[in-house]
Amino acid sequence: MLSSTISELPTVHAHCDLPCGVYDPAQARIEAESVKKICEKVADSDDPDFRTRAAIIKEQRSELVKHHLWVLWTDYFKPPHFEAYPELHTLFNEATKLAGASGTKGGFDVATADELLAKIDKIAEIFAETKKS
Amino acid sequence: MLSSTISELPTVHAHCDLPCGVYDPAQARIEAESVKKICEKVADSDDPDFRTRAAIIKEQRSELVKHHLWVLWTDYFKPPHFEAYPELHTLFNEATKLAGASGTKGGFDVATADELLAKIDKIAEIFAETKKS
Amino acid sequence: MLSSTISELPTVHAHCDLPCGVYDPAQARIEAESVKKICEKVADSDDPDFRTRAAIIKEQRSELVKHHLWVLWTDYFKPPHFEAYPELHTLFNEATKLAGASGTKGGFDVATADELLAKIDKIAEIFAETKKS
Amino acid sequence: MLSSTISELPTVHAHCDLPCGVYDPAQARIEAESVKKICEKVADSDDPDFRTRAAIIKEQRSELVKHHLWVLWTDYFKPPHFEAYPELHTLFNEATKLAGASGTKGGFDVATADELLAKIDKIAEIFAETKKS
Amino acid sequence: MLSSTISELPTVHAHCDLPCGVYDPAQARIEAESVKKICEKVADSDDPDFRTRAAIIKEQRSELVKHHLWVLWTDYFKPPHFEAYPELHTLFNEATKLAGASGTKGGFDVATADELLAKIDKIAEIFAETKKS
Amino acid sequence: MLSSTISELPTVHAHCDLPCGVYDPAQARIEAESVKKICEKVADSDDPDFRTRAAIIKEQRSELVKHHLWVLWTDYFKPPHFEAYPELHTLFNEATKLAGASGTKGGFDVATADELLAKIDKIAEIFAETKKS
Numbered sequence: 001m002l003s004s005t006i007s008e009l010p011t012v013h014a015h016c017d018l019p020c021g022v023y024d025p026a027q028a029r030i031e032a033e034s035v036k037k038i039c040e041k042v043a044d045s046d047d048p049d050f051r052t053r054a055a056i057i058k059e060q061r062s063e064l065v066k067h068h069l070w071v072l073w074t075d076y077f078k079p080p081h082f083e084a085y086p087e088l089h090t091l092f093n094e095a096t097k098l099a100g101a102s103g104t105k106g107g108f109d110v111a112t113a114d115e116l117l118a119k120i121d122k123i124a125e126i127f128a129e130t131k132k133s
Numbered sequence: 134m135l136s137s138t139i140s141e142l143p144t145v146h147a148h149c150d151l152p153c154g155v156y157d158p159a160q161a162r163i164e165a166e167s168v169k170k171i172c173e174k175v176a177d178s179d180d181p182d183f184r185t186r187a188a189i190i191k192e193q194r195s196e197l198v199k200h201h202l203w204v205l206w207t208d209y210f211k212p213p214h215f216e217a218y219p220e221l222h223t224l225f226n227e228a229t230k231l232a233g234a235s236g237t238k239g240g241f242d243v244a245t246a247d248e249l250l251a252k253i254d255k256i257a258e259i260f261a262e263t264k265k266s
Numbered sequence: 267m268l269s270s271t272i273s274e275l276p277t278v279h280a281h282c283d284l285p286c287g288v289y290d291p292a293q294a295r296i297e298a299e300s301v302k303k304i305c306e307k308v309a310d311s312d313d314p315d316f317r318t319r320a321a322i323i324k325e326q327r328s329e330l331v332k333h334h335l336w337v338l339w340t341d342y343f344k345p346p347h348f349e350a351y352p353e354l355h356t357l358f359n360e361a362t363k364l365a366g367a368s369g370t371k372g373g374f375d376v377a378t379a380d381e382l383l384a385k386i387d388k389i390a391e392i393f394a395e396t397k398k399s
Numbered sequence: 400m401l402s403s404t405i406s407e408l409p410t411v412h413a414h415c416d417l418p419c420g421v422y423d424p425a426q427a428r429i430e431a432e433s434v435k436k437i438c439e440k441v442a443d444s445d446d447p448d449f450r451t452r453a454a455i456i457k458e459q460r461s462e463l464v465k466h467h468l469w470v471l472w473t474d475y476f477k478p479p480h481f482e483a484y485p486e487l488h489t490l491f492n493e494a495t496k497l498a499g500a501s502g503t504k505g506g507f508d509v510a511t512a513d514e515l516l517a518k519i520d521k522i523a524e525i526f527a528e529t530k531k532s
Numbered sequence: 533m534l535s536s537t538i539s540e541l542p543t544v545h546a547h548c549d550l551p552c553g554v555y556d557p558a559q560a561r562i563e564a565e566s567v568k569k570i571c572e573k574v575a576d577s578d579d580p581d582f583r584t585r586a587a588i589i590k591e592q593r594s595e596l597v598k599h600h601l602w603v604l605w606t607d608y609f610k611p612p613h614f615e616a617y618p619e620l621h622t623l624f625n626e627a628t629k630l631a632g633a634s635g636t637k638g639g640f641d642v643a644t645a646d647e648l649l650a651k652i653d654k655i656a657e658i659f660a661e662t663k664k665s
Numbered sequence: 666m667l668s669s670t671i672s673e674l675p676t677v678h679a680h681c682d683l684p685c686g687v688y689d690p691a692q693a694r695i696e697a698e699s700v701k702k703i704c705e706k707v708a709d710s711d712d713p714d715f716r717t718r719a720a721i722i723k724e725q726r727s728e729l730v731k732h733h734l735w736v737l738w739t740d741y742f743k744p745p746h747f748e749a750y751p752e753l754h755t756l757f758n759e760a761t762k763l764a765g766a767s768g769t770k771g772g773f774d775v776a777t778a779d780e781l782l783a784k785i786d787k788i789a790e791i792f793a794e795t796k797k798s
Contacts, residue, residue: 017728018190019766020170024163030155037153049373052321055584057151063682070735074761082758089754093747096739101684107581150329152367182772185720188451196283203336207362215359222355226348229340234285240448284456286436290429296421303419315639318587323417416595418633454717462549469602473628481625488621492614495606500551506714550722552702554695562689569685589683 023076025124028068032120034061035104036113043110051108058104065099065116072123077130085126095119156209158257161201165253167194168237169246176243184241191237198232198249205256210263218259228252289342291390294334298386300327301370302379309376317374324370331365331382338389343396351392361385422475424523427467431519433460434503435512442509450507457503464498464515471522476529484525494518555608557656560600563593564652567636568645575642583640590636597631597648604655609662617658627651688741690789693733697785699726700769701778708775716773723769730764730781737788742795750791760784 016022035058042054073092082088097103098116149155168191175187206225215221230236231249282288301324308320339358348354363369364382415421434457441453472491481487496502497515548554567590574586605624614620629635630648681687700723707719738757747753762768763781 016167016171016190016194017766017770018171018174018187020167020174020190020194022163022167022170026159027163030157030160034149034153034155037155038149038151041151041153049317049321051581052318052584053325053371054151055581056322056325056588057149057153059585059588061149061153066735066739070731070739070761074731074735074758075765077758082755089758090747093739093742093754096735100740101682105585105682150367150371182716182720184448185451185717186724186770188448189455189721189724192452192455199336199340203332203340203362207332207336207359208366210359215356222359223348226340226343226355229336233341234283238283238452282433282437282456282460284437284440284453286433286440286456286460288429288433288436292425293429296423296426300415300419300421303421304415304417307417307419315583315587318584319591319637320417322588322591323415323419327415327419416633416637450714451717454714455721458718458721465602465606469598469606469628473598473602473625474632476625481622488625489614492606492609492621495602499607500549504549504718548699548703548722548726550703550706550719552699552706552722552726554699554702556695558691559695562687562692566681566685566687569687570681570683573683573685586683589681589685593681593685 017071017075019075023072023127025068025072025120025127028065028072029117029120029124031061031064031068032099032104032113032116035065035099036110036117039104039108039110039113042108054108058108062099062103062105065104065120066096069096069099069120069123072127076127081126081130084130088123088126091119091123091126095123150204150208152208156205156260158201158205158253158260161198161205162250162253162257164194164197164201165232165237165246165249168198168232169243169250172237172241172243172246175241187241191241195232195236195238198237198253199229202229202232202253202256205260209260214259214263217263221256221259224252224256224259228256283337283341285341289338289393291334291338291386291393294331294338295383295386295390297327297330297334298365298370298379298382301331301365302376302383305370305374305376305379308374320374324374328365328369328371331370331386332362335362335365335386335389338393342393347392347396350396354389354392357385357389357392361389416470416474418474422471422526424467424471424519424526427464427471428516428519428523430460430463430467431498431503431512431515434464434498435509435516438503438507438509438512441507453507457507461498461502461504464503464519465495468495468498468519468522471526475526480525480529483529487522487525490518490522490525494522549603549607551607555604555659557600557604557652557659560597560604561649561652561656563596563600564631564636564645564648566593567597567631568642568649571636571640571642571645574640586640590640594631594635594637597636597652598628601628601631601652601655604659608659613658613662616662620655620658623651623655623658627655682736682740684740688737688792690733690737690785690792693730693737694782694785694789696726696729696733697764697769697778697781700730700764701775701782704769704773704775704778707773719773723773727764727768727770730769730785731761734761734764734785734788737792741792746791746795749795753788753791756784756788756791760788 038054038058038061042051045051069092077088095116098112098119099105104113104116171187171191171194175184178184202225210221228249231245231252232238237246237249304320304324304327308317311317335358339354343354361382364378364385365371369378370382437453437457437460441450444450468491472487476487494515497511497518498504503512503515570586570590570593574583577583601624605620609620627648630644630651631637635644636648703719703723703726707716710716734757742753760781763777763784764770769778769781
């Protein structure tokens with residue numbers, strides 16, 4: 001249960017550029033899950049109007065994925081993190097590309113959405129490790 | 134750890150109005166946590182420019198809390214839920230008011246942010262119960 | 267008639283979350299009128315590009331209907347109103363659903379837009395009564 | 400009286416760039432009324448945090464005034480209107496300036512908000528005349 | 533090369549409604565160039581999903597063209613400019629219409645995008661003259 | 666003259682995520698110039714309301730700087746660019762941080778705005794080189 005999990009969290013994460021200090025890769029992940037579901041629903045439908053609506057919303061949700069990841073990359077991660085995890089730059093660059101025209105924006109392929117989710121999970125793992133230390 | 138928790142979740146929740154079916158009270162909670170941190174940081178600062186920036190950002194984050202809660206109320210919850218949980222309407226109305234002018238928008242009071250978080254947690258509990266059934 | 271309703275209001279208005287005190291159901295109604303016209307225009311056209319544009323704009327206008335109604339529900343209406351008009355919660359919940367995926371967002375049906383307009387008119391009537399008292 | 404003006408209109412309104420054909424000066428006027436109320440409320444308050452919030456919201460509402468007026472000027476009014484009403488360009492230019500840095504954005508002066516409202520009313524009169532013909 | 537040009541510029545221009553004094557017709561032009569490329573790319577593609585994405589993005593970019601032009605018309609140009617260049621009002625009105633439903637929003641015609649670019653260039657010429665004096 | 670320069674450009678650059686192929690570091694630079702002017706104007710003013718407006722607008726303009734840079738980093742630059750210019754990741758990360766809380770958002774320091782502009786110019790140089798090849 002997410003709700004119980006959240007209430008157990010000693011510190012929740014951060015994101016606004018005050019900065020408030022509350023960063024959380026879950027924001028990007030929720031949007032990416034949404035993108036995946038959109039692709040799945042389009043695969044199960046043959047209504048062209050539904051496909052159009054799906055395209056409109058997938059564009060927005062993919063953009064939100066990019067935005068949330070960019071915020072983490074710029075606002076949360078600091079030079080020592082990039083030294084400790086030299087793959088971070090490439091990881092973020094690839095993940096945001098995967099939510100763009102060459103990724104989930106460019107089609108309705110569920111496998112692409114899964115690749116995006118996998119990249120976000122790798123980022124989330126590194127994020128979690130940096131929160132511990 | 135939120136990141137590990139998320140990867141355990143068989144289905145994460147939903148929110149876009151396709152609808153994709155991915156609703157998650159965590160979205161409102163992350164913004165409300167941010168609002169609380171903003172209030173705490175302002176209490177620790179005597180820089181008037183910082184206070185102005187905090188006011189700007191708190192306004193945005195509180196609005197996001199309202200938006201995410203409105204989406205849950207309209208898009209996720211259905212008539213049978215409102216029958217099963219007759220307190221839901223009032224709960225959402227009070228929670229969104231607590232993120233507005235008479236709540237976290239109207240001041241820098243940490244206690245108000247805590248009240249808002251408590252309301253969101255109640256909503257998240259009901260949400261979790263409806264996901265089980 | 268919206269126009270006649272509005273002219274009966276002693277003071278029109280209100281909406282920002284200062285709050286400025288200027289709430290007005292006309293904001294939601296104007297957007298819903300737009301949604302209805304979009305559906306009518308699509309019915310009279312067989313240009314697929316026009317239909318795509320209509321889908322894009324109908325999505326935005328429907329979202330604005332939802333937003334303006336949510337603002338009224340949370341920011342204008344107070345506990346005594348909900349006691350005096352126990353149907354208000356359901357009315358707002360149904361109206362916002364009618365502007366969502368199961369309503370005007372989900373198709374180009376003029377009848378659905380009319381249902382939405384009728385709900386908004388009921389809300390506007392109650393709104394007008396509360397302004398008088 | 401805005402309300403009386405609106406009630407004279409045989410059909411209300413229109414605004415989206417499909418175009419749906421639903422234009423309505425009431426949209427700009429509601430925002431301008433809000434701006435005026437904000438100025439009045441600030442005059443009655445000596446809370447600096449309230450003044451900051453008022454500045455944030457007045458900025459947004461003034462921008463909305465500008466936007467709604469620009470939409471009318473570009474999307475509703477056509478060359479024959481500009482021939483029939485040669486003052487229209489200046490009227491819109493002055494009105495949008497009055498909602499900008501040299502107008503309501505630049506201060507909390509109620510008289511400036513009244514000037515803005517008067518300009519909008521002049522536009523609304525011309526608008527109403529063009530709808531009749 | 534634009535980049536080298538920019539570094540040569542003694543003062544770049546301005547646009548925010550503080551006002552900061554940095555206005556620049558390049559903002560509208562970049563968006564209009566984008567609109568033109570979108571039309572060209574659609575002409576070279578027979579993928580209906582690509583056409584839908586192109587419609588979504590063309591709608592946004594055309595709106596940005598309108599916005600950047602409106603800002604110049606209201607915020608940069610002053611009464612003496614309108615006296616010196618009496619064609620300015622019509623030029624801006626036609627340019628913003630060319631980015632709307634009767635222009636680039638309404639279709640994928642490259643020639644329409646070229647007309648829009650030509651209007652923006654005329655505005656940019658007048659703008660450049662007013663900066664010199 | 667920027668306007669004359671632009672009309673000489675055979676192809677202007679690109680930015681939307683169709684992608685249209687029109688990227689241009691000028692977008693980030695115009696916003697950063699605006700941020701610098703805002704800081705300068707605040708230094709010359711002792712009006713607290715002006716300072717509040719400046720804070721609001723500086724927050725938005727700095728966010729636009731970040732956004733335009735992120736778009737370049739993700740959408741324009743490709744793996745071969747990152748191999749040829751290994752400093753690019755750090756350059757973008759530092760530039761976007763300079764437009765954030767630890768940079769231009771966090772204060773009214775003109776020197777910080779100059780540092781940001783210098784970073785953008787370095788990015789623009791590399792961008793120009795990649796366009797040539």
